[in-house]
Every structure is written in C-alpha cells, then in structure tokens.
Amino acid sequence: MKANRYLMKKDERAQVGIGTLIIFIAMVLVAAVAAAVLIQTSGVLQERAQSTGKQAAQEVSSNMMLKSIEGVRSNDTDGLADTVDLLKLKVALNIGSSDIDLNQVVITVTDGTNTNDLVYAGNDKTYVTAMTGFDSDNTGLQNTVQLLSNNTTAANGDNGKYFFTVEKIRDEDESFSQGSPIMTQGDLVTIYISTVSADSAGNKNVGSDITTTNDLDDTGLTIEPRSTLSILMTPEAGSPTSAEFTAPSFGVDTSIGLWP
Structure with missing residues (x-):
C-alpha cells in the first residue's frame, strides 16, 4: 500500500x-x-x-386663542366719544399649547392708515425702556391707566403707541404676574390696547371703571362705525393669531362687541 x-x-x-x-x-x-x-x-x-x-x-x-374683542368708548362732559378708545381682548391658550411669555409677544394693530407695533408694558428691551408709569406691583387696570394717559415714555412719545397691558382673569396655578406675565394652559387674560383717537385725546374717562388724572393720549388710530381694524398677535414661537373686524354702529352703548 x-x-x-x-x-x-x-x-x-x-x-x-x-x-x-x-x-x-x-x-x-x-x-x-x-x-x-x-x-x-x-x-x-x-x-x-x-x-x-x-x-x-x-x-x-404654541397658539394664542382669541376669545373675544370688546371696544370701549371714552367720555367727558360732552358725552360719549364717537370712536372706540380702548380694546379689551380676552385671550387663552389652545389645547396642547406650550407656555407663552407675553413679554415676547408683539401685537400689530392697523386701521388701514396707521400701524402700531405693541409690546408688553414691562418689556424694557424692544423700545429700550419699559412703559412709563408701569409698576409690577400694580394691577393690570392701574397699569392700563398709565397706558392711556402717560405720554412721557422717553423719546417714543405716547405709551399707547408702543405698549399693551394685561390683566389676569383666571390663573389657577398662579403663574401670571405683572412682572412675569407667563400664560399656561387654562389661563385666561384680558389684553388692553389703547386706540385713543385725535378727537378723544383730552377726555379723562373710559367706560365705567377707568378714570385718568391726565388727558388721554392720541395713538394715531381711529375706530369709527364702519371702519376696519386688523390685529395680529405674534408670539415668540408658534403660529400668529389674527382678527379683522368692521366696527358696527355704536348707538348709545359705551361698550361694543367687535369680534367675533
């Protein structure tokens, strides 16, 4: 082998x-x-x-939800003004929305002729200074008096041309304050926007709950019957919220429902 x-x-x-x-x-x-x-x-x-x-x-x-817009006329010894001189916007947050800091919200208001870009009264970044007369210890209504009648905001002129104020209506978690205007789910606030016209400048009363020591200041806006106003609220993040309406006849009413 x-x-x-x-x-x-x-x-x-x-x-x-x-x-x-x-x-x-x-x-x-x-x-x-x-x-x-x-x-x-x-x-x-x-x-x-x-x-x-x-x-x-x-x-x-992150969406602000506009519930309603109410217009308030000023008055003096001659009676009610022919224009709406203060807007009250009831605002909440949409379902699922993130918290919103109103310090970072910009509200653009236009009557077709003039446009005012407004920031929160306590915001001292946009226009270098906060609204003259603003006090974080005040109520929203007290700061609104300053909004309507204080015209010494540095070189910017009238407060109402540059700022808006806010008053809380519902705030269960106590997240909202004048110094820190944070809106969370469930909050409901009233945003005040001055729309004092040239004809109303000099009046001292707005509705039944606001009386000013100084005269009301002209904002350059005019809301008369049949006039159209557009409002755009732009938060820091999220979709803007807009509303446009045509003012109805005022009649003898001090407060007028403008939207919806």
Whole structure:
C-alpha cells in the first residue's frame, strides 16, 4: 500500500516582514478614522433632528386663542366719544399649547392708515425702556391707566403707541404676574390696547371703571362705525393669531362687541 503524499507548490510563500505589518496598521487606522467620522456625523445629525423636531412641535402647538374683542368708548362732559378708545381682548391658550411669555409677544394693530407695533408694558428691551408709569406691583387696570394717559415714555412719545397691558382673569396655578406675565394652559387674560383717537385725546374717562388724572393720549388710530381694524398677535414661537373686524354702529352703548 502506497503512502499518502502531499504535494506543495514550491513557489507559494506567505508575506512576511515589516512591510506587511505597516499595511495592516494602515488599514486599521483608516477603518478607525472612518468609524470616528461616521459616529460624529450621526451624533450631529441626531442632535439636529431632535432640535428641529422640538422646534417644529413648538411651532404647531404654541397658539394664542382669541376669545373675544370688546371696544370701549371714552367720555367727558360732552358725552360719549364717537370712536372706540380702548380694546379689551380676552385671550387663552389652545389645547396642547406650550407656555407663552407675553413679554415676547408683539401685537400689530392697523386701521388701514396707521400701524402700531405693541409690546408688553414691562418689556424694557424692544423700545429700550419699559412703559412709563408701569409698576409690577400694580394691577393690570392701574397699569392700563398709565397706558392711556402717560405720554412721557422717553423719546417714543405716547405709551399707547408702543405698549399693551394685561390683566389676569383666571390663573389657577398662579403663574401670571405683572412682572412675569407667563400664560399656561387654562389661563385666561384680558389684553388692553389703547386706540385713543385725535378727537378723544383730552377726555379723562373710559367706560365705567377707568378714570385718568391726565388727558388721554392720541395713538394715531381711529375706530369709527364702519371702519376696519386688523390685529395680529405674534408670539415668540408658534403660529400668529389674527382678527379683522368692521366696527358696527355704536348707538348709545359705551361698550361694543367687535369680534367675533
């Protein structure tokens, strides 16, 4: 019986030496660098995706809900004014909305001729100074008196051309204050906007609950019967809220429902 014989080609030899080791190390380094780049890139993309998702959710969930708009006429010894000189906007948050800082809300009001961009009375960033006469220890109604009749806001002129005030109606979690006007779910507030016309400047009474020591100040706006007014409320994040209405005949009413 013949013994098994194994044949081996004499010209096959394994790679040996420092050259092979260098090639191997180079391949490991390239793989490591590629892996590090992929990990870093995936981390950056994940972070951006999370940030974008959070911002997108905030944009679609942070909405102010306008419940109603009431107009109030001023009066003096000659009787009721022919214009609406104060707007009362009842505002809440939509379901699922994030908290809203009214310090960061801008309200744009236009009567078709003049436009006023208003910020919260305690905001001292937009117009360099807060509203003259604003006091975080006051009630919203007391600050509204300053809104209507104090015209010494630095070089900006009348308070009513640049600011709005707010009074809370419902605030179960006590998150809202004049110094920190934060609205949360369930809150209901009244936003006051001065619309004193040139004809009403000089009057001292607005409705039955506001009496000023100084004369009312002209805001450049005019709300007469059949005139159209547009309001746009823009929060820091989220969708803006708008309303447009045509004022009805006033008759002998001091307060007039304007919207809806």
